[in-house]
Amino acid sequence: MKRRTQVALLATLMSAAAWGQEVSVYGTTMAQVWKSEVPGFDAKTFTPATQFLGIDATKLGTDNLSLHLYGWGTSDLGYVKASGGKADGELTYGYLDYRFDRANAEVKAGRFAINQGGGFEQVDGVSARTDLRGGFAISAFGGKPVLYRPDDPTASKDYSYQRDFIFGTRLSWRMQRVGEFGLSFLQDGTKPAKDLTIPQPVDYTRKQVGADVHLMPTTSIDFSGRTIFDVASHPDTPVGTEKPSNIAEHDYTVRVKLPGQFAVSGNFIERNFYAYFAGTTMPSLFRQDENDKFRGYGGNVTWGAPGSLQVMGDYRHTHRDTYGDSTQFGGEIRWVPAEKFLVGVDGHRVNAAREVLVDPVHPSYSLTHTEARAWGMYETGKISASVDAIVQKYQDKLNPNVNGQAWLYEVVGSLGYQVTPELKVSGDLGYGTTALAKNEAKGLLRAEYRFGMGKKGGR
């Protein structure tokens, strides 16, 4: 969407908010400062300021019509620019929403996010959904995909041209005490790379069909998952090479609740990169040409006393064809010892295959690592406080990514004060080490405010 169209849309939507009988304005203003000391370079101090702003206006002339806006803007205040020296911003969403009294029917128009099948997309367009008789429901959306243009416009010329239109639809069937089955279709872009003036090997368009399921015959058993197929036409594979699978993803999870507040779950994922990475904007990173495959399975055991204590242990094994195997295991404890007092600890170890190098002295290095975290947050009266500490331990100092440092850590402490019911100010102080910066100190000042009558707040 062109800048002037965005401004016109935003002005129209914001003026529409004035009609709302219930209007909520909420936002967060942040001023950050962090100092980074990278060995061999001068210490640098960064000072960006960021504003998040949202508006929810309901009952716009009728009880069923509402408006929702949210976006952010940022600018560097200091001499050294964290953002490359330019102010930046984005309208995350801005749409009118009409909810019907019956059939959970809903129509949205404007900029909104769609989560359907394998896609999470931002769209400038229209979406609609309704329940049908017999447990069926249908939804559809169409419009212009929101494009994230890089600084270099020539780098996104083909991408912008090909992604001219996005369309998706989903048909589902639900039955009480059985669950839900869904079929979806997504087409993102209508101009394939082979139709470009200079045909390119990288195609930014996608065409997918998805099937999803959520079975819950009893409150104790829950099975959910999806399979996504890449149905776009691709160039023929060279003679003698294996044709890539058009199954982009299998992703299935089953949970069983056991007596004594125990629950166990198992998960299986398989992704074929040729199909799964279709339409990527970074083909050098998400490589379709490697024809690689990922497979992972695992599970966890959870024990929970309602509302106060939750203990989880988990295990996961993964395999990537071109890399090898890895095994992750660990646990997590969350505890609410008193009202407005929450604490948690978790730790995980990843035993990974070795990365092979073409180096006779160091022919490989280990990617095995361990991560541990502890946090707590407390609120009393108008004061709130939290602390969050994380440690990462890398097994092999020869891993070039860690720059010779086996231990990396970060501690963040936060203190907040609720000035009025509508305004809270808080400050975060952080200190830690990264593989590049020996010492990194961070500060953040935050003012959060909420005015109006909205009941939802994303908390």
Place this chain on the structure above:
Amino acid sequence: MGRKTILQLLAIVLGLGMLAACGVVSPESSFAATHPEQLGPGRPVCSDCHSDETMKGSLKPYAAFDHTSDFVRNHRFVAGQDANSCAVCHAPSFCSDCHGGKVVMKPATKLGDRPDRMSPHRGDYMTLHRIDGKLDPSSCFQCHGRANNDKCRTCHQ
């Protein structure tokens, strides 16, 4: 399938849908737009109050929406099928904290005063992502595969 074909298909589907709407649209009333009561701190366990009840609209037991650690990790399934149920308690901005398309800072920084929230990429993730990316680049794809992020492009040309 060209743009014109899609628009024609969409027009046909919408036209037929409107013609058939009176006959096939569910006569059931829509479920509540907001949760009627304020919820306590921490992750809600819906079935604590709604034991053995079925959520209107989704036709699933409330237990399917219990916010256990496992639920939070796998919320992609529920978000894809029951976005209206999520919207009863969550404003869209709650999702945007992480799923913003184009974001200005990592969620763990934005939510530095909320260590209870599941925020990806805590600590020095710039280092760890080089390992995670080798083990499973597909886990990065959902958020970063199509975002055209300049920071990613700095190294991943």
